[in-house]
Amino acid sequence: MPDGTATQPWQPFGWQAMRLEVPEEWSLSHAEGDGKSGIVRLSDSRDVRLTLQWQANGSADGVPVALEKHIAQIKREISRSPSGWQVKRETNLVNWRDRPHESYACRGESEVNGIVWFCPACKRICHAAISTGAEDGAAVARRCLKGLCDHPTDGATTWSFYGHTFSIPERFRLERPTLRTGCLEMVFRHRESLIEVVRVSLAEEVLRGVTLIEWFKTFYGRRIEDFRREITESKHRGHEALECEGEMLWHRRASVLFRPYYMRAIAWRCSEEDKLYIFRWSAIKSPANEFEKFAGKVQCHET
Amino acid sequence: MGILGRKRKAPSIDREQSLRTIPVVNSLLEIEDDGSDALKLKVPFKPNRIFRILGYIGPTPTHKMVTLDRLGAEFFKLCDGQRAVDEIIREFAARHKLNLREAELSGVSYLKSLAKRGIIVLAVPEKEAIRKEATENRARHARRKQRRKKRK
Numbered sequence A: 001m002p003d004g005t006a007t008q009p010w011q012p013f014g015w016q017a018m019r020l021e022v023p024e025e026w027s028l029s030h031a032e033g034d035g036k037s038g039i040v041r042l043s044d045s046r047d048v049r050l051t052l053q054w055q056a057n058g059s060a061d062g063v064p065v066a067l068e069k070h071i072a073q074i075k076r077e078i079s080r081s082p083s084g085w086q087v088k089r090e091t092n093l094v095n096w097r098d099r100p101h102e103s104y105a106c107r108g109e110s111e112v113n114g115i116v117w118f119c120p121a122c123k124r125i126c127h128a129a130i131s132t133g134a135e136d137g138a139a140v141a142r143r144c145l146k147g148l149c150d151h152p153t154d155g156a157t158t159w160s161f162y163g164h165t166f167s168i169p170e171r172f173r174l175e176r177p178t179l180r181t182g183c184l185e186m187v188f189r190h191r192e193s194l195i196e197v198v199r200v201s202l203a204e205e206v207l208r209g210v211t212l213i214e215w216f217k218t219f220y221g222r223r224i225e226d227f228r229r230e231i232t233e234s235k236h237r238g239h240e241a242l243e244c245e246g247e248m249l250w251h252r253r254a255s256v257l258f259r260p261y262y263m264r265a266i267a268w269r270c271s272e273e274d275k276l277y278i279f280r281w282s283a284i285k286s287p288a289n290e291f292e293k294f295a296g297k298v299q300c301h302e303t
Numbered sequence B: 001m002g003i004l005g006r007k008r009k010a011p012s013i014d015r016e017q018s019l020r021t022i023p024v025v026n027s028l029l030e031i032e033d034d035g036s037d038a039l040k041l042k043v044p045f046k047p048n049r050i051f052r053i054l055g056y057i058g059p060t061p062t063h064k065m066v067t068l069d070r071l072g073a074e075f076f077k078l079c080d081g082q083r084a085v086d087e088i089i090r091e092f093a094a095r096h097k098l099n100l101r102e103a104e105l106s107g108v109s110y111l112k113s114l115a116k117r118g119i120i121v122l123a124v125p126e127k128e129a130i131r132k133e134a135t136e137n138r139a140r141h142a143r144r145k146q147r148r149k150k151r152k
Helices: A062-080 A137-146 A212-219 A250-256 A288-295 B015-020 B049-057 B070-078 B085-095 B100-116 B128-151
Strands: A010-015 A018-023 A027-033 A037-043 A048-055 A086-089 A101-107 A111-119 A124-132 A156-161 A164-169 A173-180 A183-190 A193-200 A227-236 A239-248 A262-270 A275-283 B022-025 B030-032 B039-044 B063-068 B120-123
Touching: A010 A027, A018 A048, A018 A137, A027 A173, A027 B100, A062 A086, A062 A101, A062 A111, A062 A124, A111 A137, A124 A137, A164 A183, A164 A193, A164 A288, A212 A227, A212 A239, A212 A262, A212 A275, A227 A262, A275 A288, B015 B085, B015 B100, B022 B085, B022 B100, B039 B070, B063 B070, B070 B085, B070 B100, B085 B100, B100 B120
Parallel strands: none
Antiparallel strands: A010 A018, A010 A156, A027 A037, A037 A048, A048 A124, A086 A101, A101 A111, A111 A124, A156 A164, A173 A183, A183 A193, A193 A275, A227 A239, A239 A262, A262 A275, B022 B120, B030 B039, B039 B063
């Protein structure tokens, strides 16, 4: 590749079924909305570099309308800016055959390459704007959009941010994202079923003077106290791990109409990454096969 | 304080500039390293009005003790007066395999808390433009002075 995109390290990014590759320095700085409509922004130490926006219930005819609206907004902003910006349409940023799309570019102090497209599979109208300070802005944007996927594949939705990558079944929707420093906690729900994916950084520090089981009991104390549970030590991908399985106590089942409610969790410590991971699944039926499959999709170290 | 006792607004700096600031340790600070992971800092205490009044009655504290935990101490030791905030955060993130963004958020807030306690001072590097403007101003001022001298 003649441009500089081949030399810099890239990483995957995935949010609400949007999946693409971005430079390693770009990380999630803002997230809003749900699977139907929402926006995410990725930024580096200087500025916002990527804005991804999506809106459900769209059609192929909506692409020019959405682009027109967006360009009108850009022009309004440009009129306030002292430096001379130029907007150019039909820049042939990508050549997608399966998705109707229109691209544009804004050039001024920096370069913004954007594209609006309609995905026939998920019926969403999406907009991506990639801003780069570098000269090869279009090349970076092309590389970002090259592997872009905007809907779940093989019945699973992949999430990837801050170097944390995992997949969950397509039917689950994000209920609560908690993105704290050192602790990323994502809760997904489908009817009464719940999936929780947790990543805790600085494992060495967290486990200083306590065992993994002791830490798990403290960390998950309240959330597992309603279950008659059994915690056993095990191994996961060669890491020190624990498995927790249990059934909700009968007098606590009011929320699910006294039906049996099961919980299964696996927690492990990845020494290579110095991180702790938890994958927990609570459901009315014991999630045997799917649990194994999706717990295995929580990525820790590269090997 | 400005005219009519109004408090002057502190000059604001953007994110990029704040990451380029250099944390400098308070020279009056006394560091007690007892070999353990934690670090004890003896920070000079500036007495407020109440303490000054109490000072007439009896002795008042001159220092306050701040104990930094293992990670805090490690972060503090990285503040050598040479490295910028950005470099410190990168170093800390690499040591503990943290995501840069995660490390930045916690690192910046930790440095702010250290600055608030008077343990460090964040030195803002002068912008090239500001420096240039100051030089030009000085030169203009010198020219004016010379003109005045000539007239006299």
